[in-house]
Amino acid sequence: MEKTSVKRNFMYQMIYEILIIILPLITSPYIARVIGAEGLGIYSYSYSIAYYFVLFSMLGLRNYGNRAIARVRDDQQEMNKTFSDILTLHMLIAVICTAVYVGYIFLLDEKIYAVIQVFYVISALFDISWFYFGIEKFRTTVTRSSIVRIANVVCVFVFVRSANDLWIYCLIMALSQLASQLALWIPLRRFVKIVRPKWADMKVHVKPMLILFIPAVAVSLYKYMDKIMLGFISSKVQLGFYENAEKVNNIPVTIISSFGTVMLPRMSNMAAKGQKKKSERYTAISMQLVMCLALALAFGLAAVSTVFAPVFWGAEFIPSGTLIMGLSITIPFISFANVIRTQYLIPNQKDRQYVASVICGAIVNLAINLLLISRLGAVGAMIGTIAAEITVCVYQAVVVRKQMPIWSYIKNFAYFILVGALMFVVVYAFGCRMGTSLSTLIWQIVIGVVIYCALALIYFVRTKNTVVLNMVNGIFKRVKLPFRFGEKN
Numbered sequence: 001m002e003k004t005s006v007k008r009n010f011m012y013q014m015i016y017e018i019l020i021i022i023l024p025l026i027t028s029p030y031i032a033r034v035i036g037a038e039g040l041g042i043y044s045y046s047y048s049i050a051y052y053f054v055l056f057s058m059l060g061l062r063n064y065g066n067r068a069i070a071r072v073r074d075d076q077q078e079m080n081k082t083f084s085d086i087l088t089l090h091m092l093i094a095v096i097c098t099a100v101y102v103g104y105i106f107l108l109d110e111k112i113y114a115v116i117q118v119f120y121v122i123s124a125l126f127d128i129s130w131f132y133f134g135i136e137k138f139r140t141t142v143t144r145s146s147i148v149r150i151a152n153v154v155c156v157f158v159f160v161r162s163a164n165d166l167w168i169y170c171l172i173m174a175l176s177q178l179a180s181q182l183a184l185w186i187p188l189r190r191f192v193k194i195v196r197p198k199w200a201d202m203k204v205h206v207k208p209m210l211i212l213f214i215p216a217v218a219v220s221l222y223k224y225m226d227k228i229m230l231g232f233i234s235s236k237v238q239l240g241f242y243e244n245a246e247k248v249n250n251i252p253v254t255i256i257s258s259f260g261t262v263m264l265p266r267m268s269n270m271a272a273k274g275q276k277k278k279s280e281r282y283t284a285i286s287m288q289l290v291m292c293l294a295l296a297l298a299f300g301l302a303a304v305s306t307v308f309a310p311v312f313w314g315a316e317f318i319p320s321g322t323l324i325m326g327l328s329i330t331i332p333f334i335s336f337a338n339v340i341r342t343q344y345l346i347p348n349q350k351d352r353q354y355v356a357s358v359i360c361g362a363i364v365n366l367a368i369n370l371l372l373i374s375r376l377g378a379v380g381a382m383i384g385t386i387a388a389e390i391t392v393c394v395y396q397a398v399v400v401r402k403q404m405p406i407w408s409y410i411k412n413f414a415y416f417i418l419v420g421a422l423m424f425v426v427v428y429a430f431g432c433r434m435g436t437s438l439s440t441l442i443w444q445i446v447i448g449v450v451i452y453c454a455l456a457l458i459y460f461v462r463t464k465n466t467v468v469l470n471m472v473n474g475i476f477k478r479v480k481l482p483f484r485f486g487e488k489n
Helices: 002-034 038-060 061-072 076-105 111-117 116-126 129-134 138-161 163-183 197-219 225-234 236-273 276-311 315-327 330-345 351-376 380-400 404-435 438-462 465-476
Strands: none
Touching: 002 038, 002 116, 002 163, 002 236, 038 061, 038 076, 038 111, 038 116, 038 163, 038 197, 038 236, 061 076, 061 129, 061 276, 076 111, 076 116, 076 197, 076 404, 111 116, 111 163, 116 163, 129 138, 129 330, 138 163, 197 236, 197 351, 225 236, 225 351, 225 380, 236 276, 236 330, 236 380, 276 315, 276 330, 276 404, 276 438, 315 380, 315 465, 330 351, 351 380, 404 438
16 A cells, blocks of 8 residues: 555656646747747846745745654644644745845846746745645645646747747746645645644744755755856856756756655654664665666766757757756766655754755855856856765765665666666767757657666566566556566466
């Protein structure tokens, strides 16, 4: 029952997270050609600044709220109380942050894009996705968010017609954020009742929220501050190149993060019940599957990057191809650290170790950005991001080395590094030989998928990995293929 639930929740959450990234990516070829690199950079700059006000509004709530609800979800009264206390505290903070943002707008000479982003800042006030994640109702968030995101895409194609419509694009993106949050309030009363909070109960949540807020800020320094620095120190054009490259890189990262979001409440619940051996088994399985997927996506993305960028966005965005290839290096490191964080550090309330790791990453990122962005532009920001993600991953691995068999995990996915490298060489060489075209890109993807999946499947058959083989056999059964791995025919 649990396995089925985890797999289903992973699929729901993966869809939810990917929609946030993939639907804007669908519109990005159109937006890149209509608005251009500079217009895209202007939007990214205004969004990145507004993001910091949203970040302060959330105050570490996504991880803390998820964990807090997961630990009490078996007791309805306690869950009602916990939700009400956290929600009230969050809303008080969000109102203050929104007021400060409005004050910031009055200091600007060019106000239009900042004013539009007010809707995005206000959306944080109504964010209760953390509650649904805590009770593992991922389908609820997916269904409603999907409708809003699809409507967003339709509006972009209908209303954005020229570079002069940049403000319309910003408005559509900001309103979709607000609508997706408001939609989650419709079914809320089916799951929880809001009770009158007391300050004495609310304040106990302040310290742990602040602790988890620190890594959120630190992570933002190398997720969003690099964009602000690019737009301020370098140019909006360089920021446009970087924005599109990061948008593509975020797709595999989002898939991996979806798995972590699903496992966090499950592992938090196990930690609360003292189910140590069961959680260790989950983590071992998760690590191998996550790293197998992460390495496939990293090497595959790097291999097609130089063909993908000009085909997808046009010749103006050729520099984005190099940036995609560089940023793909971060995918395995982000994935490894994500498993450690969501399946051990946060569920077991090892918040200080998590905080320290991302602070180190932020310091490394800021230092490199200050040194390189003025000289190298988007490439400097790319190098800073790579260094930061490696720092965070290595730090977390060192910290938990006595509690988790880190070297055993590495040995279990070392094979996939070789497979990924082989796939990269073949796919990249094919792209260089065949030239830049849509047909080349399609063939690159097909060749890469065949090579990696075939060699990975051979490994799982030889090691008798029942989790993967059962998944493959389930797919074969659905498409009515008679063959089954691990079964006598």
